[in-house]
Every structure is written in structure tokens, then in C-alpha cells.
Amino acid sequence: MAKTVGLLLAGLVACYGLNWFLAEFIEVVYVDYLNLIGIAIVLAVGLNVINGLTGQFSLGHAGFMAIGAFVAGLVSIQLTYGEMSSGPLELAGLGTFLLSLLLAGLAAAVLGVVVGAPALRLKGDYLAIATLGFAEITRILLTAQDSLGGPTGIKRIPKMPLLPGTGAWDGGTSVFWIFLVVFTIVLFSARLQRSTYGRALIAIRENELAAETMGVRAARMKVMAFVYGAFFAGIAGGLYAHYQHSVRPDDFTSIRSIEVVVMLVLGGLGSITGAVLGAVAVTLVPQLLRPLEEQLQVNGLSMVVYALLLILMMIFRPQGIFGQRELSLKLFRRILPGGRK
Amino acid sequence: MVPVASVDFTSQLLQYFANGVAKGSTYALMAVGYTLVYGVLQLINFAHAEVYMLGSHFAYYQAKWGGYLPDEPGAKPESVPILLVGAFIAIAMLACAAVGMLIERVAYRPLRNAGRLAPLITAIGVSLFLQYGGQVVFGTEPKLFPTFVETEVFEIGSVKIPNTNLLIVVTTFVLMLGLTLFVSKTRPGAAMRACSHDMRTAKLMGINVNATISLTFAIGSALAAVAGVLVAMDQPAITPLMGVRIGLKAFVAAVVGGIGSIPGAALGGLVLGVSESVVGGLWDTNYAEAVAFVFLIVVLLLKPSGLLGKATREKV
Amino acid sequence: MTALLATENLTIRFGGLTAVDGFNLAIEPGDLFGLIGPNGAGKTTVFNMITGVYLPTEGSVHFDGKLVNGLQPAQVAALGVSRTFQNIRLFDELSVLENAMTGAHQHAKINLFDSLLRTARHYREEQRQRDRAYELLTFMGLEDRAGLPAKQLPYGHRRKLEIARALATEPKLICLDEPAAGMNTGEKAELSALIRKIRDELKVTVLLIEHDMKLVMGICEKIQVLDYGKTIALGTPQEIQNNPKVIEAYLGGE
Numbered sequence: 031m032a033k034t035v036g037l038l039l040a041g042l043v044a045c046y047g048l049n050w051f052l053a054e055f056i057e058v059v060y061v062d063y064l065n066l067i068g069i070a071i072v073l074a075v076g077l078n079v080i081n082g083l084t085g086q087f088s089l090g091h092a093g094f095m096a097i098g099a100f101v102a103g104l105v106s107i108q109l110t111y112g113e114m115s116s117g118p119l120e121l122a123g124l125g126t127f128l129l130s131l132l133l134a135g136l137a138a139a140v141l142g143v144v145v146g147a148p149a150l151r152l153k154g155d156y157l158a159i160a161t162l163g164f165a166e167i168t169r170i171l172l173t174a175q176d177s178l179g180g181p182t183g184i185k186r187i188p189k190m191p192l193l194p195g196t197g198a199w200d201g202g203t204s205v206f207w208i209f210l211v212v213f214t215i216v217l218f219s220a221r222l223q224r225s226t227y228g229r230a231l232i233a234i235r236e237n238e239l240a241a242e243t244m245g246v247r248a249a250r251m252k253v254m255a256f257v258y259g260a261f262f263a264g265i266a267g268g269l270y271a272h273y274q275h276s277v278r279p280d281d282f283t284s285i286r287s288i289e290v291v292v293m294l295v296l297g298g299l300g301s302i303t304g305a306v307l308g309a310v311a312v313t314l315v316p317q318l319l320r321p322l323e324e325q326l327q328v329n330g331l332s333m334v335v336y337a338l339l340l341i342l343m344m345i346f347r348p349q350g351i352f353g354q355r356e357l358s359l360k361l362f363r364r365i366l367p368g369g370r371k
Numbered sequence: 372m373v374p375v376a377s378v379d380f381t382s383q384l385l386q387y388f389a390n391g392v393a394k395g396s397t398y399a400l401m402a403v404g405y406t407l408v409y410g411v412l413q414l415i416n417f418a419h420a421e422v423y424m425l426g427s428h429f430a431y432y433q434a435k436w437g438g439y440l441p442d443e444p445g446a447k448p449e450s451v452p453i454l455l456v457g458a459f460i461a462i463a464m465l466a467c468a469a470v471g472m473l474i475e476r477v478a479y480r481p482l483r484n485a486g487r488l489a490p491l492i493t494a495i496g497v498s499l500f501l502q503y504g505g506q507v508v509f510g511t512e513p514k515l516f517p518t519f520v521e522t523e524v525f526e527i528g529s530v531k532i533p534n535t536n537l538l539i540v541v542t543t544f545v546l547m548l549g550l551t552l553f554v555s556k557t558r559p560g561a562a563m564r565a566c567s568h569d570m571r572t573a574k575l576m577g578i579n580v581n582a583t584i585s586l587t588f589a590i591g592s593a594l595a596a597v598a599g600v601l602v603a604m605d606q607p608a609i610t611p612l613m614g615v616r617i618g619l620k621a622f623v624a625a626v627v628g629g630i631g632s633i634p635g636a637a638l639g640g641l642v643l644g645v646s647e648s649v650v651g652g653l654w655d656t657n658y659a660e661a662v663a664f665v666f667l668i669v670v671l672l673l674k675p676s677g678l679l680g681k682a683t684r685e686k687v
Numbered sequence: 688m689t690a691l692l693a694t695e696n697l698t699i700r701f702g703g704l705t706a707v708d709g710f711n712l713a714i715e716p717g718d719l720f721g722l723i724g725p726n727g728a729g730k731t732t733v734f735n736m737i738t739g740v741y742l743p744t745e746g747s748v749h750f751d752g753k754l755v756n757g758l759q760p761a762q763v764a765a766l767g768v769s770r771t772f773q774n775i776r777l778f779d780e781l782s783v784l785e786n787a788m789t790g791a792h793q794h795a796k797i798n799l800f801d802s803l804l805r806t807a808r809h810y811r812e813e814q815r816q817r818d819r820a821y822e823l824l825t826f827m828g829l830e831d832r833a834g835l836p837a838k839q840l841p842y843g844h845r846r847k848l849e850i851a852r853a854l855a856t857e858p859k860l861i862c863l864d865e866p867a868a869g870m871n872t873g874e875k876a877e878l879s880a881l882i883r884k885i886r887d888e889l890k891v892t893v894l895l896i897e898h899d900m901k902l903v904m905g906i907c908e909k910i911q912v913l914d915y916g917k918t919i920a921l922g923t924p925q926e927i928q929n930n931p932k933v934i935e936a937y938l939g940g941e
């Protein structure tokens with residue numbers, strides 16, 4: 031417990047250092063990639079608990095993110111401007127910002143219960159398509175709300191609050207906040223995996239009937255996995271909303287849900303390291319290919335190359351980059367107190 | 372689809388119903404492709420939607436090279452003679468069948484023993500490849516589809532039915548009937564059923580599994596080509612991303628109807644098409660988009676194997 | 688003495704097939720009880736109904752005086768019934784030790800946040816599970832395999848690991864479904880001794896399904912014989928061996 035506080039403080043300092051370093055030395059464009067990667071990591075590591083550990087094929091992660099984004103956006107608009115109106119973008123207060131993220135996570139977690147419930151009856155592709163259905167319904171209902179801007183969504187979402195010493199930079203404090211969440215979810219997920227709950231989740235994945243007969247409450251555990259993933263996806267959505275300053279329902283189509291699954295499978299389903307790596311690859315590769323597309327002036331070229339890479343990757347390494355392993359387990363064990371013998 | 376001007380509620384409802392049957396037919400035609408492939412490989416063939424897109428593009432380019440596109444924007448294009456339309460569609464079907472078989476051979480077959488997830492991701496890859504490859508080759512601008520049939524609207528009572536819709540429904544009906552007969556009455560059809568029931572046993576019994584799977588893809592893809600052309604005739608602009616939405620809906624239709632079942636695909640498609648049209652007409656087009664998914668979840672929770680699917684029970 | 692496990696008129700139908708038909712069973716605490724019968728007699732199906740996997744069409748199962756049918760498998764496990772599977776169902780990607788620890792999961796008195804925040808309670812729970820799992824692995828003779836992924840265990844050891852995992856749930860009754868299947872003579876002798884020790888030293892009541900007659904007759908004190916879902920005999924090994932109905936069922940069945 032004391033170690034946890036220490037670790038989180040260390041993470042805080044590290045993220046602050048990273049933010050400061052980037053502000054001093056690096057161009058904002060690259061920082062943009064980094065932030066998108068960070069948000070993707072939060073999504074992927076959270077989904078890994080559902081898909082990777084528990085083996086419940088969820089294809090609806092964008093739905094949780096959407097709820098989080100809209101809740102966080104609305105809460106901070108309310109608390110910052112008092113109403114939805116036009117005007118210059120402002121900074122969210124620290125309390126407002128944290129509250130908006132918390133509510134974003136909680137709202138998504140509630141949706142997680144709703145979506146997790148069918149997981150008690152459905153398996154495999156059927157569950158996948160049902161969760162996709164939930165996410166699509168969420169998106170469509172958001173689109174249908176004129177009070178939420180309909181298809182154009184909500185705008186003028188306040189920026190993330192400043193910290194001492196991080197004033198004038200264009201990138202603001204986004205790196206700090208986003209990577210603080212990345213740090214937290216990676217830490218918690220690694221700990222979850224190496225606990226009685228993690229083993230119970232894996233047991234469900236490996237053989238649900240045996241798990242239940244051994245006393246694992248599969249229904250409860252599955253809902254827990256969904257709530258965990260959804261909570262962090264909601265926070266990822268909140269971060270995204272504050273970072274982009276505007277969100278539209280169409281930012282959260284099924285294509286995004288599918289993308290998160292691709293990250294997991296590419297990295298190696300069930301591995302946190304794999305999820306992180308997959309998130310980096312899937313976010314970065316199309317961005318890195320974009321200059322090529324622009325130079326040759328062929329629309330869609332970067333996505334074609336990306337798609338080809340994806341196909342080849344799956345054909346030649348279907349278990350993903352990391353399989354089920356974790357990067358340098360020994361190092362992990364030393365850092366994370368769960369492994370002490 | 373036909374806008375509704377009439378005020379009388381019943382005739383409104385009938386009109387939406389008629390529109391929905393046409394829309395549902397195109398879903399059904401697409402759903403069959405998903406259901407056949409899933410039945411045999413337990414794979415959601417995401418690329419199926421792009422085969423549909425290719426079908427309409429193949430027909431478009433044939434018409435273009437045949438000189439049936441307007442020379443300048445705004446000019447009324449010459450309509451294509453009916454025999455030629457048939458030939459265009461037939462060629463598009465053959466080409467799509469070839470594409471479908473190629474996709475299976477190149478992208479799915481190497482992964483047949485690699486579990487379920489890797490082929491699924493590959494399918495997503497192929498789908499993206501064709502969407503954006505389509506953008507590269509065909510361009511991103513929507514293309515006006517040539518006039519394959521002059522539009523005529525029949526009126527039955529107060530219900531207006533355009534001949535294109537009639538064509539969609541009749542074609543779908545004939546093709547589905549043909550497919551059902553093929554699967555139940557011919558040897559290759561029996562092989563398809565055997566593979567979908569139990570691939571290993573089918574192999575042991577001397578069925579050429581690879582050929583049967585190829586055939587499954589060929590049939591599904593040819594039907595997708597027809598769907599692509601029919602929809603393009605009705606909604607005259609085509610784009611490389613046109614498959615995304617109908618693809619998802621059609622897959623949902625297949626699941627709602629009971630995956631693996633051809634009548635299920637037809638029923639699922641019709642149910643979704645009609646309810647979408649009715650909800651969209653009487654209530655709100657936004658909510659119409661959600662109808663398919665609401666149906667999906669309700670059906671899955673009440674009967675996970677779908678309306679016409681068979682339940683399986685795990686032995687312990 | 689009241690029965691630990693009692694089934695009354697237990698019946699289940701799969702479509703037209705009545706797999707178990709009016710089955711009555713009474714097991715006293717401390718029994719080492721054999722359930723035998725030809726292939727397809729319905730023995731595994733009885734286990735499935737006792738452990739909440741299948742819901743009986745008719746009849747009841749009482750354990751420790753509580754009605755069991757209608758409960759979920761995990762709830763039955765919480766009452767103190769555990770089992771192994773005829774077709775082994777281990778958690779392949781977990782280690783041997785972790786498989787056994789999973790059995791101990793149901794007694795964890797911590798919550799998710801203890802584990803996420805690594806509180807003292809979390810460490811104590813991990814220690815408890817690890818210690819108990821080691822004890823039972825040692826009991827079953829698997830302690831030097833503890834770190835191996837379960838999928839790498841040889842066949843005979845897989846069956847033993849299933850028993851260790853089941854014992855880790857701290858059951859009052861353990862149901863073993865053909866634990867000796869696929870074992871050689873030496874392994875079978877060792878297993879017989881272990882099963883006896885489970886009852887004598889761990890004080891767990893044993894209900895055993897087994898096709899190996901020598902093993903069953905050697906260790907069980909009471910045996911019930913099932914054929915086509917119906918009880919055809921109940922008695923001591925001696926009585927069963929000489930029962931003409933049993934002999935006929937086995938000869939006719941083969």
C-alpha cells in the first residue's frame with residue numbers, strides 16, 4: 031500500500047518530467063502522436079482484461095469511450111462556462127477536470143455492467159457482435175440528441191489544467207495527464223493479472239465450466255472485467271475530449287472498437303506488453319505512412335500499406351508479437367510488489 | 372427509396388413496409404454470403420462488404436467502357452440495353468466470385484489452423500485493403516451510376532413501388548430459391564452442408580474441403596455482386612466505402628436469422644429492412660439506424676442461436 | 688446418521704433419451720463410495736446434476752441438508768462439493784501451482800482493491816493460497832512440477848492435478864470421475880493409496896466413478912451400480928461382485 035503511493039508519486043514525477051522535456055525540446059506534431067498513442071494504450075490495456083485475460087470477445091470498446099468523452103465534455107463545459115455557448119477555449123480547473131474524468135469513468139462503468147450482462151449468456155463471436163451492437167446503439171443515440179449537437183457533437187471542451195512550470199507550451203499538460211493514466215492502468219492491470227482475481231479471470235478463459243465448478247463466480251467476474259475495462263475506456267474518452275476540445279459521435283464508430291481489438295491481437299492477446307506495443311503500432315504506422323501518401327498524392331495509400339502489413343503480420347505471426355509473454359518478467363517482478371517470493 | 376407524401380396512416384405504413392421489403396432483400400442477399408462462410412469456417416468475413424462494393428464498381432466500369440456514361444456532367448446518360456445489363460451483371464458476378472475465392476486462398480487458408488482470432492483480424496485487414504485500395508484505384512469521389520433501367524413507378528392502391536424495388540425483390544427471391552435448391556439438391560451443395568456440419572468428418576468422407584470452401588466463397592461473392600449492382604441502380608452514387616454500413620447490417624441480419632441458415636439470412640434481412648424502414652418513416656431516421664442492433668441484442672439474449680438457428684449444447 | 692449427499696428420484700432427459708432415471712443415492716460422511724456401470728450408463732450425468740452443471744428434469748439433490756438443484760456450479764462448490772472431470776479440464780496456460788491456487792480462490796476474503804493497491808490483506812491471501820496449494824501438490828506428489836505450465840504435464844499428472852485443484856476448494860465431498868483412466872498399473876496403485884488418504888487423512892468424503900474394477904473393489908466400502916440410468920444394485924464389493932444383474936449388465940454391455 032505504501033509502495034503503491036510511492037509508485038504513483040514516482041509515476042507522477044516521471045510524467046511531469048516527460049511533459050517538461052517534450053515542451054523544451056520536441057515539436058508539437060510528434061507530441062500529438064504520443065498523446066494519441068497514450069490514449070490507445072489505455073484503451074488496449076483495459077480491453078486486454080476483457081478479451082485477453084477473461085477471454086470474452088468484446089467488440090464494443092468505442093461505446094465506453096464515447097460515453098466517457100461526452101460525459102467529461104459536458105461536465106467540464108457546465109462547470110467551466112456554465113452553459114454551452116461560443117467563445118474562446120478556456121482551461122478547466124483542476125477540480126473540474128478530475129471530477130469530469132471520474133464521472134466519465136463511472137458512467138462508462140455503468141454501461142459496462144449493462145454490456146457485461148449479456149456476456150453471461152453469450153460466447154465468442156455472438157458476444158462480440160452483441161457488444162458491437164451496444165456500442166453502435168450508444169453512438170446512434172448520441173447522434174440523435176439535438177441537445178448534444180447531434181452529429182456535430184459538442185465543442186469548446188476546456189483544455190486540461192496547467193501545472194506549475196508548464197505554461198506557454200502548445201502541448202499544454204496533455205502528455206502529463208494522459209501518461210499518468212497510462213502509468214496507472216498498466217500498473218493496476220499488471221497487478222490484477224498477478225492476483226487471485228487475475229487467476230480467476232484466466233481460469234474462466236481457459237475453461238469456464240471447470241472454473242465455475244471450482245467456485246469461481248464466472249458471472250460476477252465477467253461483469254467485473256467489463257467494468258474495469260469500461261471504466262478506463264471512459265477515462266480515455268474523457269482525456270480524448272479534453273485533448274481534442276470537441277467530440278462527435280462518429281469519432282466512436284465500430285471501426286474504432288475493431289481497431290482496439292487489432293491492437294491486442296497484433297501485440298499478443300493476453301499480454302500487457304503486447305497491448306502497449308500493439309497500441310503504439312496501430313496508432314503510429316498509418317501516421318508514419320502518411321508522408322508517403324502525401325508525396326505521391328494518392329489518397330488512401332497509407333491505409334493500403336497498413337492493411338497489407340496487418341495481413342502479412344497475421345499470416346506469418348498469428349500469435350501476435352509477444353504471444354502471451356510479458357516483456358522482461360524479471361524486471362516487472364522487481365518493480366511490481368506482487369511477485370516477491 | 373420512395374418518400375411518403377400520403378397522410379393516411381395505414382397506407383403510410385404499407386408504403387414503408389414495401390420500401391422495407393426491398394431494402395431487406397438487399398440485406399438478405401448480402402447476409403447469405405456471411406452465413407455461408409460462417410457456417411463453414413466460423414469466420415466473420417469482413418471483406419464480404421468490399422466484394423459488394425467491387426460488384427457495383429465492376430458493373431460501373433463495364434458501362435463506362437461501353438460508352439453508357441454521360442459525356443459531360445449533367446447530361447442525361449443513355450440507358451443500357453437490357454441484354455447488356457444482364458451481361459454486365461453476369462461478368463461482375465464472375466469477377467466477384469474470383470475475387471472472393473482469391474481472398475480465401477491468399478488470406479484465410481494459410482490461417483485455417485491458427486485459431487479464430489488471427490483469421491478475423493486478417494479479414495479486417497483485407498476489408499481495409501479493399502476499401503482503401505478502392506480509393507487508390509477508383510478515386511474517392513462518389514460516382515454516378517449509369518441508368519441500367521429507366522425508373523417507372525407502379526401504384527398499387529396508394530402504395531408506390533418503383534420498378535427498381537420490384538426488380539430487387541424478385542431477383543433476390545429467385546436467387547435465394549436457386550441457392551436453397553442448389554444446397555439441398557446437388558452434390559456440391561451436399562458437400563457444403565457436410566463441411567458446415569463437421570469439416571473433419573467431411574474430409575474423412577472424401578469430400579474435397581478446399582474446393583468446397585472456394586465454392587462457398589464464390590457463391591457468396593457472386594450474390595454480393597448482384598446486391599452491389601441492385602443497390603447502385605436504386606441509389607445512384609457508388610464509393611469505395613459503400614460496403615461498410617450495409618456489410619455490418621447484413622451480418623447482423625445473418626446473426627438475427629440464425630447464422631448458418633439460408634432461410635434465416637432471408638428472414639433476418641427482411642425483418643431488419645422492414646423494421647428499419649418503418650421506424651425511420653414513422654419516427655426518426657437516426658433511431659432507424661439503431662433498430663438492427665436492438666433486434667440483434669434482443670434476439671441474441673432470447674435465442675442465442677438466432678431465429679431459425681439450431682441450438683447446440685455442450686457435453687460435459 | 689443423516690446423509691451428506693442424498694438424491695431422490697433424480698431424473699434427466701435429453702430430448703427423447705432418459706439418461707438418468709429415478710436415481711436415489713445416499714452418501715454418509717466419511718464414505719468411500721463407488722458409482723459404477725457400463726459406458727453410457729449415466730454416471731457422469733449424475734455428477735453433472737450434483738455439481739450444478741445440469742439441471743435435473745425431475746427429483747432433488749440435497750447436500751448437507753440443503754437443496755442443491757437450481758444452484759449455480761460455483762454455489763455448489765461453496766457448499767463444499769468439488770469434482771474432477773472425465774475429460775480433463777485444467778487451466779492450460781496457468782502453472783501447476785496456479786491451477787491449484789485457483790481452487791482456493793473461493794475462500795478469498797479480500798476485494799479487488801486490495802489486489803490493485805497491494806494491501807497487506809492481498810499479500811496474506813496470496814500466501815494462504817500458495818501455501819495451501821503447495822501442501823496439496825505435495826500430497827499428490829506434484830510439488831516439483833509446481834512452476835510448469837499445466838499444459839506441459841504428462842497425462843497421469845494432469846489427473847492428479849485436477850484432484851489437487853479440487854481439494855484446494857476445501858470440499859466436504861469430492862467426486863472423482865474416472866481418475867485412473869489412462870494410468871498404468873503402478874500409477875493406479877499409487878492413486879488407490881492417495882484416494883484412501885484423501886478420505887482418511889484429509890477427512891473428505893469420496894464419491895468415485897471408475898471403470899477399473901480392481902481399483903473400485905479394492906478401496907470402496909459401498910458401491911452402487913447404474914445401468915441405462917437406473918440403479919441395478921447397491922452393496923458391498925462382495926455383494927456387487929456376485930450380483931447376477933451386475934454381471935449381466937457388464938457382459939451385455941460389452
Ligand SMILES: Nc1ncnc2c1ncn2[C@@H]1O[C@H](COP(=O)(O)OP(=O)(O)OP(=O)(O)O)[C@@H](O)[C@H]1O
Pocket residue numbers: 684685686687701704706724725726727728729730731732733773
Ligand atoms: N448434454 C447431453 N446431451 C445429450 N445427451 C447426453 C448429454 N450428456 C449425456 N448424454 C447422454 O446421456 C447418456 C449417459 O451419459 P454419461 O456421460 O453420463 O455416461 P457415463 O456413465 O458417464 O459413461 P462413460 O462410462 O462412458 O463415461 C449417454 O447416452 C450420453 O450420450
Ligand SMILES: [Mg+2]
Pocket residue numbers: 730731732773
Ligand atoms: Mg462418464
